[in-house]
Amino acid sequence: MRVISVKTMKKIESNNFKNKNSFFFMKKAGQGCAKEILKINKSKKFLIYCGPGNNGGDGFIIGHELINKGHQVRIISTTHISQYSGDALKALRRLKIRIDENTNSTINKNELIVDCIFGFGLNRNIKKKYKNLFKRINKSKNKVIAVDFPSGINGDTGQPMKHAIKADYTLAIHSKKFGHILNEGKEYAGAVRVVKIGLKESVKKNYCYENCPSIWLKKFPKKLKSSHKYTRGKLYIFGGDEDTAGASILSAMSALKVGTGSVTILGNKKIIKLAQIIFPSSLKINCESFEQFANILKKFRITNFLIGPGAGLNKKIFDITCFGLKKIKYVTLDGDSLSVFKNKPKKLFLLLNKNKILTPHDGEFKNIFPRISLKNKLKATSLASKISDSIIVLKGYNTIIAAPNGDVCINTNSTPELATIGSGDVLSGIISSLVGDSKMKPFHAACAGVWLHSEAAKKFGKGLIAEDIIKNIPPVLNKIL
Structure with a gap:
């Protein structure tokens, strides 16, 4: 699925508003959200919080639609109604x-809350007057549906602006935005x-792109009846060093499991002796120097x-x-x-x-791209890819994969257990x-690899160690192929 920035969404809106008035689209948004809300929950009672801008206007349209369908609706405006324009x-x-203007009004237990306070354009910290309201909503056990964005979440970074x-x-208007899937935005959006x-x-x-099999599955190298070990590629x-030999053995095990x-x-x-005992399926070649x-x-x-895995930091490497x-x-x-x-x-x-793939974590990224700030990892990864003319896989909870041509993919199916x-x-x-002339191009291989890695880890759950990821590769492959 495609994901866009706040800037792009504003451009799309601006271009469309030249041909049709903006209120036409506000009505479409409100009507569409009302239909989706009723699909999600058959509640007869709704509490809609409307903010001071167009997100509040969406809330008024939603209220109008729900009332016309015979539902009981309460609307609370977070600003004086004379301030609307x-x-x-x-x-x-x-x-x-x-319209109730008292944000301290009671939240009834059987009301479904619709959050139309702030939308995707929020880029300032939440004022104190909203802090208590947000706390009350979060403490209530009522189901909450946010329109476009959970109020308080930055539309680009997914970070709470102090409170959210x-x-x-969350009903995303037109498209998902970066803030829906990055950082805490994914958790807050539901x-x-x-x-x-x-x-x-x-x-x-x-x-x-939000990383998912539909992006790369058609290109995934499947085993055919005519396949043999030489057609499946050699890695x-x-x-x-022997002290860190486990790293390269883990890499070898996972590669063979995926299908090379x-x-x-x-x-x-x-290392050869150790690998022969731990992983006899791999081939081994003695190599102790650059000359060899x-x-x-x-x-x-x-x-x-x-x-990279366990390679060591020295001139030979x-x-x-x-x-x-x-x-x-x-x-x-990777790594070293x-x-x-x-x-x-x-x-x-x-x-x-x-054709080259770099897989740094934050520290390694700073070592090779010292002038690129990681404050916005999406921009940082894309810029690094263009500067280096290579595929960059910036590892983290939301791993970001970027290609020199501008393609960027955000992985959202991760788990903290991967740490x-x-x-x-x-x-x-x-x-x-997954990489090769008759296999996948590096960008798609990176996207597929990151997704498989996360999915295998999620399937295992708590108490994960690296070997558990490898064990869960076959069930994940069976699920998608």
Whole structure:
């Protein structure tokens, strides 16, 4: 599903209001929301809170529609009715009931609350007079449906502006916005339903995707009756030091589970011995130096390479990473293979292209993009992708995937349980396994990998460790394929 910014939504509205008056669309929004509210809940009693702007006008239209259908409606305005103007005033004048201006009025137990106080444009902290109202609504056990946005949530960041209403459902007008799925916005919005009101989009591409299988499933590499291990692709993983050998083994396990034909771990003799015991399904090649790595590239046709999990921070890893980026078509960099470029980001950027995938967490991101602020992670990830000309996977609760051509995808099916050691190693293995000439392009592979990783973790629940993610990959694949 597409997700847009507040700025884009304002442009869409402005362009449409030139052809049809804005009140026409306010009526469509109110009517559409009233229908959706009745689908969600068959309650006969409604309490609608209307704010000072057009969101309040939407509330008046909703009230009018519900009254006409025979429902009992109370409307409380958070501002004096003499303050309304424009479309909101037109909507107010259609009502034939008394508007209550006392925000301290009792909330009855059997009333469904409709939040029409503030919309998507809120970008200031909530005033004290609303603080107590929001607390009362949140403390009540009444079901809450927010129109466009839960009041108090920033439309772009999803952050509460000090205080916000927690909704059970949110009716997003025209499209989801970033604030519905980012940060705390996802929790505050509850279940989001989109209400279309006939707005035409004449704005050039300026949106993101919410990560889901419909984006990439058709491109997902499925096993065919004619498939064999060589047609399924080969992934080579650099194993690093024996003390951190578990990281590369986790990557190898997850890659093979997702369906790559073979996984080869490159490492010293101790790692090879350990991998032989823990994960005999993987192939192993002894590689203890840069010179050996260079010879391996001459001997084998390697087109897909993962380096970083447990690799170590030293000159050998720096040299191997640089050489691999030069010689191998598809490369995924994770962990240490990113951190070795701290204070040398320009050297890294010269070696990158659209076939390379970088999977940093916040700290690693700052090491290679020190001048990009993470205050707005969506903009930061997109800018980093364009600067580096590569796919960026900025890991976090809302992992963001960005491509140099401007495509951006936000992952929303995550779980806090993924904050555990080894989780990132599993993710890099999943992503790497999906990339290839006859498989997925790096951007779609990254989107698919992030979603699968999150879904497998969610399926397990509490007490998750990295190995549990791998165990749950097959059930998730069975569900979607």
